[in-house]
Every structure is written in C-alpha cells, then in structure tokens.
Amino acid sequence: MASEEYISDSSSDFTEYWIDLFLGIKGNEYFCDVDDEYIRDRFNLTGLNQEVNKLPTLIDIITDLLDIESQPEEHRDALEHNARILYGLIHARYILTSRGLNKMFEKFRNGDFGYCPRVHCQLHPLLPIGLNDQPRLASVKLYCAKCEDLFNPKSGRHSIIDGAYFGTSFPAMFFQYFPQVIPVHPKETYVPKVFGFKLHEYSKLNRWRELQRIKLEKRLTNHGIEITNVAGGFIVENNEDQSQDLEESSSQQLP
Amino acid sequence: MPSDPEDDYIPWIQQFCESFGHDYFVPIAQEFIEDDFNLTGLSSQVPYYREALYTILDYQVETAEDHNDDSTNLNGNGSNSTNNNNNNNNTTTTNNTSTNTNNNNSKKPELPNKSLLAHSAELLYGLIHARYIISKPGLTAMASKFERNEFGSCPRFYCDGMHLIPVGSTDIPGQETVRLYCPCCNDIYIPSSSRYLNIDGAFFGTTFPGLLVKMFPEIENQCRIRINKFNQNDFGLKLFGFKINELSLSGPRMKWLKMHPRSDIEKDEYENCEFSIPVRENGDEENEEHEEHEIEGKLEEDDDKTMASE
Numbered sequence: 001m002a003s004e005e006y007i008s009d010s011s012s013d014f015t016e017y018w019i020d021l022f023l024g025i026k027g028n029e030y031f032c033d034v035d036d037e038y039i040r041d042r043f044n045l046t047g048l049n050q051e052v053n054k055l056p057t058l059i060d061i062i063t064d065l066l067d068i069e070s071q072p073e074e075h076r077d078a079l080e081h082n083a084r085i086l087y088g089l090i091h092a093r094y095i096l097t098s099r100g101l102n103k104m105f106e107k108f109r110n111g112d113f114g115y116c117p118r119v120h121c122q123l124h125p126l127l128p129i130g131l132n133d134q135p136r137l138a139s140v141k142l143y144c145a146k147c148e149d150l151f152n153p154k155s156g157r158h159s160i161i162d163g164a165y166f167g168t169s170f171p172a173m174f175f176q177y178f179p180q181v182i183p184v185h186p187k188e189t190y191v192p193k194v195f196g197f198k199l200h201e202y203s204k205l206n207r208w209r210e211l212q213r214i215k216l217e218k219r220l221t222n223h224g225i226e227i228t229n230v231a232g233g234f235i236v237e238n239n240e241d242q243s244q245d246l247e248e249s250s251s252q253q254l255p
Numbered sequence: 256m257p258s259d260p261e262d263d264y265i266p267w268i269q270q271f272c273e274s275f276g277h278d279y280f281v282p283i284a285q286e287f288i289e290d291d292f293n294l295t296g297l298s299s300q301v302p303y304y305r306e307a308l309y310t311i312l313d314y315q316v317e318t319a320e321d322h323n324d325d326s327t328n329l330n331g332n333g334s335n336s337t338n339n340n341n342n343n344n345n346t347t348t349t350n351n352t353s354t355n356t357n358n359n360n361s362k363k364p365e366l367p368n369k370s371l372l373a374h375s376a377e378l379l380y381g382l383i384h385a386r387y388i389i390s391k392p393g394l395t396a397m398a399s400k401f402e403r404n405e406f407g408s409c410p411r412f413y414c415d416g417m418h419l420i421p422v423g424s425t426d427i428p429g430q431e432t433v434r435l436y437c438p439c440c441n442d443i444y445i446p447s448s449s450r451y452l453n454i455d456g457a458f459f460g461t462t463f464p465g466l467l468v469k470m471f472p473e474i475e476n477q478c479r480i481r482i483n484k485f486n487q488n489d490f491g492l493k494l495f496g497f498k499i500n501e502l503s504l505s506g507p508r509m510k511w512l513k514m515h516p517r518s519d520i521e522k523d524e525y526e527n528c529e530f531s532i533p534v535r536e537n538g539d540e541e542n543e544e545h546e547e548h549e550i551e552g553k554l555e556e557d558d559d560k561t562m563a564s565e
Contacts, residue, residue, distance in 0.1 A: 117410045117444040117445050117447065118442060118445075119424075119434055119442075119444060120443075141412050143492075147509055147512060148507060148508065148509035148510070148512075149412075149490075149509070150413065150490060151411055151412060152410055152411075152412055154410070154447050168493055169493060172494040172499055173494060175492070175505035176494065176505060179505065182504055182505055185508055189442075190436070190442055192422075192436065192438075192464050192468065193461050193462065193465055194465040194466055194469070196462075199468075199469070204525070205441070205515070205525070206441075207528040208516060208521075208528040210511070210532055211532050211533070212510075212511035214532070216501070216508065216510075216511060219501070220501070225502060231504060232506070232508060233508075234508075
C-alpha cells in the first residue's frame with residue numbers, strides 16, 4: 001500500500017476501480033466518491049478497526065491495491081461485504097470535510113436524494129441523515145430543510161442503506177457550511193374540512209401550533225433576528241409588518 | 256346492470272377503475288348514478304352531459320363517427336359490434352362528417368366525437384365519484400381501500416407508515432391534481448408515483464378525508480397511538496451530538512408544525528385555543544415563560560402591542 005503506482009501493480013483483467021463499481025450499483029445513488037488520499041490517511045480511519053475485521057486488506061481492496069479475485073474464494077463474499085461497510089463508514093466521515101461537503105452539495109443541487117413529498121414544501125431537495133452513528137441500527141432517512149422533518153426514502157433500494165453511512169451530523173454541518181441554501185420556511189398548514197367547514201379539534205390544534213410559532217417569532221425578533229422572507233425565517237405573502245401578520249393569522253381563524 | 260349476451264363485455268365503470276393509474280377510484284353503484292338527484296348541477300359542468308352519462312351507464316351513444324347509421328341502433332348494447340364494423344367501413348366517409356350531419360335528420364344538432372366523449376365521460380365519472388365517496392356506501396368502499404393501504408403510506412418517518420387518504424385541494428375540476436392526506440401528521444403529500452399526477456383532485460373532493468376520519472373513529476385511534484409513541488421524541492438537527500440553538504440561522508424553526516401539547520402549561524394553552532389564538536396581553540403563562548426576553552426586547556414589543564390592538 002506504500003506504492004503509488006497501483007494501476008500497474010494490479011492484475012490486468014482490472015477494468016474499473018472498486019469505488020466506481022460500488023457507486024454504480026443500483027441503490028448506491030446517495031453516495032459520493034471518497035478521495036483515495038482520504039482513505040489512505042490512517043488518521044481518518046481511527047477506530048474503524050472495531051467495526052470491521054482485516055482493516056488493511058479492506059483498505060487495499062477499496063483503493064484497488066489488491067484485487068479481490070486474488071483472495072481465497074471462501075473469503076471473497078465476506079471481504080466484499082466488509083469493504084462496503086468500511087466504505088460507508090469512511091463516507092460518513094468524509095462528507096463532513098470540505099471536499100466531501102462540496103461533492104454532496106452538487107448531489108443536493110441535482111436532487112439526487114429526492115424531493116420533499118410535502119405539498120407545502122414545493123419539492124424542496126432532501127438530504128440523507130442517519131439516526132445513529134453506529135452501524136446496523138437504523139436505515140437512512142431523508143431530511144427536508146423546509147419543514148425540518150424526516151422522511152423515509154421513496155424507493156425500497158434506498159431504505160435498506162445503513163443510516164450510519166451518512167451520520168447524524170451531516171445535514172447540520174451542511175447548513176453550517178452552505179448557509180446560502182437555508183430555505184425560507186412556509187407557514188401554510190392544512191386543516192381537514194367538511195363541506196367547507198374546518199374540523200374543530202384539528203383547527204384547535206392548528207391554532208395552538210400557530211401560537212407556538214408566534215411565540216418563536218417573538219423570541220427571535222426580540223433577539224434582533226430578521227425573520228420575514230429571509231433564509232431561516234418565514235414566508236410572509238404580502239410583505240407586511242410582522243405584527244400585522246400576527247394579527248391577521250389570529251383573526252383568520254374566527255369565521 | 257343491463258344484461259348482455261356477449262361474454263367478453265366489460266362495463267365501462269369497471270374498465271375505467273381498472274385502467275392504469277386509476278387505482279384510487281372505487282366503482283360507483285349503478286343506482287347512485289341512475290338517481291338524478293345525485294347528479295344535480297353536473298349537467299352544466301360537463302360538455303355532452305347526456306352522452307357522457309349514457310357512456311358511463313353503458314347505454315348506446317351516438318357519436319359523430321357513427322352518426323351515418325344511427326337510424327337502427329336505438330335498443331341496447333347488442334348492436335355494439337355491428338356498429339364497430341360499420342365504423343371501420345365508414346372510415347373514409349367520416350372525414351366529411353359535417354356534411355353527413357346536415358344530410359341526416361337533425362334531432363341532435365351536434366354530436367361529440369369519440370375522444371371528446373371519452374374525456375367528458377371521465378370528467379363526469381370523477382365528479383360523481385367525489386359525491387359518491389361521501390355517501391355511506393362510497394365511504395365504506397373507500398374505507399376498505401384505506402384499510403388495504405391502497406393509497407400508500409405516509410412518507411414521514413415519525414408517522415410510522417400511517418395509511419394515507421386521497422384529497423383534492425379544491426372541488427372545481429381542472430385546477431389541482433390529487434393529494435394525499437395523512438391523519439396522523441395532519442398534512443398533505445404528493446403521491447409517490449407519477450402515475451397519479453394527472454388525476455384531478457376534484458374527483459375526490461375536499462370533504463372526503465375529514466368525513467372518513469369522523470365516520471371511522473378507529474383511524475383517529477391509530478393516529479393517537481402513533482402520536483403518543485413519538486411525542487416524547489424531539490427531533491432536531493445535531494452536530495456531533497450537540498443541538499443547534501434556535502437563534503442560529505440553521506436552528507430549529509419549524510418544530511411548531513408537528514408539535515403536540517405535552518406539559519400541563521402547554522395543555523392549558525391548548526385549551527385556550529378553543530376558538531381563537533389568545534391575544535398576548537391576556538396570556539399570562541407565555542409572559543412568565545419568557546420574561547428574560549421581554550426585558551431585552553421591550554422597545555420593539557411595545558410597538559407590536561400598539562399595532563396589534565388597533
């Protein structure tokens with residue numbers, strides 16, 4: 001693994017890099033490619049030998065220093081399986097670095113992670129998130145920055161990916177790094193109606209939630225934070241003063 | 256249903272409900288359509304209303320294409336096949352239908368062509384469907400579809416696969432496509448498959464989900480179980496285990512959207528929201544909760560109060 005000329009070292013029937021093959025597998029669309037240098041830097045892999053066996057061999061497989069075909073046949077499946085787990089865990093660390101964040105930003109812009117299914121979010125692009133940083137606990141979820149909620153991936157291929165391959169910190173880091181993509185939050189809510197009349201208990205809950213929002217807005221403005229139609233704030237349709245909007249939202253429930 | 260001698264004959268309604276992307280629809284009972292009372296007002300919304308209605312009910316309908324040989328086929332579907340044969344023979348002559356209609360006896364001045372009629376029939380069926388599913392048999396039929404999860408599950412993680420209910424955002428056709436309502440998070444979603452993106456929301460109507468939830472209280476029970484299960488769970492973005500402060504630009508700003516009252520103070524507050532959002536001056540509990548903020552932002556807040564009271 002000290003050798004830099006890994007292409008000439010590897011066997012001749014090698015047509016593609018392991019990472020490219022991995023990214024090409026159906027269902028792995030959420031992953032970005034991790035730089036070879038990042039994987040080879042042992043410091044970045046601290047602690048990962050507790051999650052997988054034969055860490056050095058796996059690193060060689062991922063970085064194409066070692067052809068998996070050269071391994072004893074009975075070990076190949078296990079090695080391939082572990083290599084994928086290792087790649088996922090390195091991936092979770094890599095996407096918190098600035099290079100990784102930039103690669104994920106590109107994928108976010110392309111909508112590779114899908115779009116929020118909520119009607120009021122108007123197809124806002126999603127970000128992958130794990131519920132745990134330990135592998136084998138929960139599958140990957142998708143985070144919408146507009147409604148700040150978690151969604152299950154639409155496709156079954158994606159809902160079996162381990163959440164630890166993206167980590168719990170990724171979306172938070174993403175928005176710290178790219179504050180320009182923090183959205184303006186929509187205020188619209190839905191209340192079921194029967195023949196045009198809102199159902200009372202849903203309406204009541206909705207009023208209470210609106211009260212919570214008004215209190216939040218109050219707290220934020222008291223700290224001198226602008227929240228009308230700015231990133232991280234709320235969409236106000238008619239560009240009115242916030243207090244008027246407050247009044248309006250409380251009166252529109254009355255009729 | 257009129258008896259039919261042909262074996263391979265499929266009623267129009269069944270054909271419609273089984274066609275691609277129409278799996279949200281239930282077949283409407285023939286009696287419901289035959290009762291004119293249920294169709295009040297629809298004649299003005301649907302072009303070629305009478306012909307469309309006959310198409311749905313599998314009565315014989317004259318179209319511009321087969322107007323040439325209309326004199327004989329007044330009784331039932333039996334003549335359907337011969338009609339089609341004639342049609343094939345007449346394809347050359349249909350190009351000048353306008354002259355044909357002039358030549359024939361003009362008891363019906365304008366006749367729809369086949370594609371126009373098919374569209375009218377689907378529109379009419381959809382509008383009747385919106386009315387049918389809020390009647391008792393329709394509700395029951397839709398409820399069993401809901402039970403079988405035929406409308407899909409809520410994509411929201413904390414709704415734990417709650418079944419969805421189709422809803423329209425308006426009752427006027429041609430405005431919005433169908434949406435799915437989740438009774439658990441009380442929100443509406445876009446159907447996950449694109450095959451439903453051309454289904455009109457008005458074919459389900461705005462009233463249906465509210466009525467279904469009220470008519471079948473077990474749906475609300477299912478929701479309550481899920482809400483209790485996840486209510487203690489306070490999701491927010493974390494960076495290396497630390498929560499982001501709400502004052503931060505990327506901080507939690509939308510928690511109110513899916514919140515449920517938990518503490519006693521919150522429950523009192525919730526009760527106060529019975530008919531309107533309580534005005535701030537009267538709400539003592541909010542004041543004591545955020546006293547420290549009040550002092551800081553005293554100036555701004557005074558402004559707000561005077562504006563709100565006017």
